[in-house]
Amino acid sequence: MYSNIVEKLAVTPRDPNDLPGLKLDRKAMTLPIIIIMTVIVTMASIVIFIHMANPMAQLTGKNTSNAIASIYEVEKLSGNRSCVQVSYKFKDKKGMEFTGKSRISSSSPYCKLKESDTITIRYANGAPDNNYVDSEIGKRTPDKLMVFIMMPLMILLVLLPLLLPQVRQKFQAKKIFKNGVFTKAKVYYIKRDIDINRGAFSPQKFKVFLDFTDADGKQVRTGVNFTNDWLVNQLAVGSELHVIYLAEKPEKAMIVEDYIC
Incomplete structure (x- = not known):
């Protein structure tokens, strides 16, 4: 035979x-690869969209500036993650005055801040109303992004063994x-x-x-x-x-x- x-x-x-069965079936391989790449691109797009739309995430970019802010109100908080909420005012590079509020994490040395103290804040150059205490920004970026980052990896772990x-x-x-x-x-x-x-x-x-x-x-x-x-x-x-x-x-x-x- x-x-x-x-x-x-x-x-x-x-x-x-010489053996037909040794040839990789490109058609059979193409569809799973397209599905995997589509999922990865979709999830990556969601991550980028959330990152761009989130005010806190915008403060992690390059288009930001630092300023020295003067605290005019300190509110004590009873949560585990934050000790106080500070209200402050500052001036941008153009000399215009803005105000802002930030929560200080319980582990921060800034928990002992009081009115009239100064603190370094960071603001978005195009929108100074978007501002936060500089040392707290990394602690406040959205954790939910990790779900969308991990999803493509989980799908790869499921599909690749097939x-x-x-x-x-x-x-x-x-x-x-x-x-x-x-x-x-x-x-x-x-x-x-x-x-x-x-x-x-x-x-x-x-x-x-x-x-x-x-x-x-x-x-x-x-x-x-x-x-x-x-x-x-x-x-x-x-x-x-x-x-x-x-x-x-x-x-x-x-x-x-x-x-x-």
Whole structure:
């Protein structure tokens, strides 16, 4: 059935294009990659939008200036995160006066501030009304951004295990196929592999255990991953298959029939 293909495999180096199954299915790979990239771009856009729209986040950019502000009111707070709220006034670079309010975190040395004290604040150059105590800005940036930053990573962790094993197996098979030793082997056991971490998303995969004699006359027994579920149903103990193995590591082998479509 496959004799016209198998006949070409006795000589090396071999061309991986001789086996249709060794070619990566670009159409099948493109859709998941597009989905992954779309999710990443969408989440990144949300992060950027939130960052640009949030007044506090704007104060972390370069288009800001510092000023010395005079405190005119100090309000005690009873929360765990903040000790006081200070109201202050300051002048921008043009000499115009503005006011602002900032909460001081409980761990800050500024908790002991009182009226008429001065403090360094930061304001947006284009909108001085957007201002805050300089030392508190890093503590007040929105934590919710982390959700949108982590989401693409979580999706990648879910989707990549569905793609990487198939790609890795084909690359390993190509390496063996190109310069490996061609021979015949007999089946002595077949086992179905189930990846419990991938559940229902796990494709049909089998491990076929083979007996063959290497070029040095040594008997080799090894298990090889096998994904052709139609062909595996035709196999029985003693069935003959064609394999290619690495001369230096005979246990590293591929089954030719698995890649003939």
